[in-house]
Amino acid sequence: SAVISQKPSRDICQRGTSLTIQCQVDSQVTMMFWYRQQPGQSLTLIATANQGSEATYESGFVIDKFPISRPNLTFSTLTVSNMSPEDSSIYLCSVAIWGRGTEAFFGQGTRLTVV
Amino acid sequence: QKEVEQDPGPLSVPEGAIVSLNCTYSNSAFQYFMWYRQYSRKGPELLMYTYSSGNKEDGRFTAQVDKSSKYISLFIRDSQPSDSATYLCAMTRGSTLGRLYFGRGTQLTVWP
Numbered sequence: 001s002a003v004i005s006q007k008p009s010r011d012i013c014q015r016g017t018s019l020t021i022q023c024q025v026d027s028q029v030t031m032m033f034w035y036r037q038q039p040g041q042s043l044t045l046i047a048t049a050n051q052g053s054e055a056t057y058e059s060g061f062v063i064d065k066f067p068i069s070r071p072n073l074t075f076s077t078l079t080v081s082n083m084s085p086e087d088s089s090i091y092l093c094s095v096a097i098w099g100r101g102t103e104a105f106f107g108q109g110t111r112l113t114v115v
Numbered sequence: 116q117k118e119v120e121q122d123p124g125p126l127s128v129p130e131g132a133i134v135s136l137n138c139t140y141s142n143s144a145f146q147y148f149m150w151y152r153q154y155s156r157k158g159p160e161l162l163m164y165t166y167s168s169g170n171k172e173d174g175r176f177t178a179q180v181d182k183s184s185k186y187i188s189l190f191i192r193d194s195q196p197s198d199s200a201t202y203l204c205a206m207t208r209g210s211t212l213g214r215l216y217f218g219r220g221t222q223l224t225v226w227p
């Protein structure tokens with residue numbers, strides 16, 4: 001498996017501000033994903049982070065709200081923009097490795113509270 | 116209808132009990148099935164991975180897949196307090212590398 005480091009692990013932010021979450025992997029991976037985990041809800045995919053190109057967003061998620069970067073095969077960022085209390089959630093970075101691509105490995109998550 | 120349904124519990128059992136966790140799904144294209152364990156304030160950890168129908172055993176854990184019924188199960192034998200966590204089922208078509216569909220998770224407590 002891959003070792004995935006996610007920063008920050010938690011944050012409390014004011015509404016209307018933005019937070020950038022970083023995901024660093026210890027090896028080159030094929031795919032990187034960003035999920036949201038709201039209380040009592042299933043993990044929901046926000047987008048697939050594509051290396052060197054624009055991310056692919058799932059229905060209900062837009063680039064203006066959740067801009068994503070992936071400058072190389074081991075690093076990605078997710079920004080939560082213009083935050084409101086409804087954005088309070090756990091955000092998780094996930095990776096898939098070629099040859100083990102149907103499995104996904106997760107970082108420890110970023111617990112975000114918007115006040 | 117959600118693609119993956121999972122009873123959120125909570126489920127509370129005594130140490131040593133056999134635990135049965137289940138998920139149902141609606142998309143017949145799913146071929147790969149996983150169980151993740153998530154401790155409080157941690158990310159999900161891959162526990163079991165199964166392709167298509169059948170059983171897979173790993174120590175105290177057994178995963179079962181019945182594609183004809185669109186039903187998957189995870190059994191935990193001789194449950195321990197350290198098994199207390201949220202268990203998430205997940206599945207994928209396989210054609211979408213690493214893109215998973217999750218159940219809501221079942222919160223399990225094993226008391227000594």
